[in-house]
Amino acid sequence: MKFLDEFRDAAVVHALIGQIRATITRPWTIMEVCGGQTHTIVRYGLDELLPREVALVHGPGCPVCVTPIEMIDLAIELSNRPEITLCSFGDMLRVPGSTRDLFDARAAGGDVRVVYSPLDALELARREPIREVVFFAVGFETTAPTTAMVVHQAARLKVPNFSVIAAHVRVPPAIEAILCSDENRVQGFLAAGHVCTVMGIDEYRPLVEKFKVPIIVTGFEPVDLLQGVAMCVAQLEEGRAEVENQYARSVKNEGNIAARDLMAEVFTFVDRRWRGFATLPKSALALSDRYAAYDAIRRFGLTQTRANEPIECRAGEVLRGLLKPPQCPAFGNSCTPDHPLGAPMVSTEGACAAYFRAGRLAAAATEAK
Amino acid sequence: MCLGIPGRIVRIVDEQGLRMGEIDFGGVTRKVCLAYVPEALIGDYAIVHAGFAICRVDEKEAARTLELAREIKTQLAEEDE
Numbered sequence A: 001m002k003f004l005d006e007f008r009d010a011a012v013v014h015a016l017i018g019q020i021r022a023t024i025t026r027p028w029t030i031m032e033v034c035g036g037q038t039h040t041i042v043r044y045g046l047d048e049l050l051p052r053e054v055a056l057v058h059g060p061g062c063p064v065c066v067t068p069i070e071m072i073d074l075a076i077e078l079s080n081r082p083e084i085t086l087c088s089f090g091d092m093l094r095v096p097g098s099t100r101d102l103f104d105a106r107a108a109g110g111d112v113r114v115v116y117s118p119l120d121a122l123e124l125a126r127r128e129p130i131r132e133v134v135f136f137a138v139g140f141e142t143t144a145p146t147t148a149m150v151v152h153q154a155a156r157l158k159v160p161n162f163s164v165i166a167a168h169v170r171v172p173p174a175i176e177a178i179l180c181s182d183e184n185r186v187q188g189f190l191a192a193g194h195v196c197t198v199m200g201i202d203e204y205r206p207l208v209e210k211f212k213v214p215i216i217v218t219g220f221e222p223v224d225l226l227q228g229v230a231m232c233v234a235q236l237e238e239g240r241a242e243v244e245n246q247y248a249r250s251v252k253n254e255g256n257i258a259a260r261d262l263m264a265e266v267f268t269f270v271d272r273r274w275r276g277f278a279t280l281p282k283s284a285l286a287l288s289d290r291y292a293a294y295d296a297i298r299r300f301g302l303t304q305t306r307a308n309e310p311i312e313c314r315a316g317e318v319l320r321g322l323l324k325p326p327q328c329p330a331f332g333n334s335c336t337p338d339h340p341l342g343a344p345m346v347s348t349e350g351a352c353a354a355y356f357r358a359g360r361l362a363a364a365a366t367e368a369k
Numbered sequence B: 001m002c003l004g005i006p007g008r009i010v011r012i013v014d015e016q017g018l019r020m021g022e023i024d025f026g027g028v029t030r031k032v033c034l035a036y037v038p039e040a041l042i043g044d045y046a047i048v049h050a051g052f053a054i055c056r057v058d059e060k061e062a063a064r065t066l067e068l069a070r071e072i073k074t075q076l077a078e079e080d081e
Helices: A010-023 A035-043 A069-079 A090-094 A102-107 A118-127 A144-156 A171-180 A193-199 A202-211 A222-238 A257-266 A289-294 A315-319 A351-357 A361-368 B059-080
Strands: A028-032 A054-058 A084-088 A111-114 A132-139 A162-169 A188-192 A215-218 A243-245 A267-273 A279-287 B005-015 B018-025 B028-033 B045-049 B052-056
Touching (some): A010 A222, A010 B059, A028 A035, A035 A054, A035 A188, A035 A222, A054 A222, A069 A084, A069 A132, A084 A090, A084 A102, A084 A118, A090 A111, A102 A111, A118 A132, A118 A144, A118 A162, A132 A144, A144 A257, A162 A267, A162 A289, A171 A188, A171 A202, A171 A279, A188 A193, A188 A222, A193 A215, A193 A257, A193 B045, A193 B052, A202 A243, A215 A222, A222 B059, A257 A267, A279 A289, A315 A351, B005 B028, B028 B045, B028 B052
Parallel strands (some): A028 A054, A132 A162, A188 A215
Antiparallel strands (some): B005 B018, B005 B045, B018 B028, B045 B052
16 A cells, blocks of 8 residues: 555665664664564564664554553443443453453443544444443544544534543653653653654653753654664664654644644643653543533543552553563463453554564563573 | 555545545445545545544555655665675
8 A cells, every 4th residue: 555565675674784784883772662663673573673782672663552540440430320321442341450450340341432534433322312422532642533533523513421531641741751750771762653643743852951861753653663773773873862753744733733732721731640650740631621511521420539450560660661472470470362351452553452462472481581 | 543544535424414425445345424524525445443434545645755765775775685
């Protein structure tokens, strides 16, 4: 397909690897903060093609994975109510809450449905006016505008039986948290291309200035990722720290103005705890007061109670880029995509699921030793 | 989650005040919201995420990115000779 096949060209991939090999003189650690990029890297084995000096670590790039357990508990609680139809993206249904997941809630009689787009959830509410339809909205800044549009539409078309649990999160506060941490070893970042398609690249300039790390806005295909790595390595070798845009075919400096404008109207920044992290300031999007009527948390008077992750699951360290999935003792043993202990093994974009599906089990055993 | 697929806009319609349309993904056509790409026309490529076009794909920039990558290929081949 156009704009996909040409960015998977093996000859170009090998040329980029050759270029990186020719430039690099010492080890560098680079983090990508996007589950889609993690999957491309692991699926095509890009990390294994790169020279040993390049260590790619996987960051908190999967929004399903960083959604705190207490928000999943909220969704489960709502799905127990007989008048409520709870919808979300398929990945969300299998993420364990503190005692069970949304699929269990459905098996117990809850009306839980999978939607492909938030538009489907709004359509469902209009089709079934006697049901209270709640959309459990997760995702980074790429997905947030889609929720913003349906909330705006619900208000405009006066759909009274529609509301959302807004669990959207923002990438820059997570990068800042990683860079502020004493345990940090990341020297450069590949920023998520589609997040920047919406938000533009200016949000990343203060991070580059404050922490003196290169940030390369990068696409999702093998050629994109390797070009992003090549640009990052070139900056590191030359002692530069700048924001550069590899994914210019989709990312403009200013982002998508229409999407940003509606997000600014519908959402407000709030502090939120992320799975694997402490509470990150202004890291999440909640509905603004203007759209309070469409906020399921306010509509149904829900209160969040702090819940803890299972001790055996080391998702927190995986999400902070400190542990590769195969280094977790549970990986492939007590934790598999069929019986996940933590969110990164559930989501199609989680780092643990990426390694498991790419058959990195043998490598896993060796790496663990 | 941030998965976005490029496809070609084949139809643009107004649905209750919302700019909607159809996008062709190599033979499979889906209904998509085009409200965030007011500048896009039929025949343009757009990146689609969760039922929404989030940007128009800039063909010139795509060609430039590939050109840069292919230049390296040529350079390396020349160095090998």
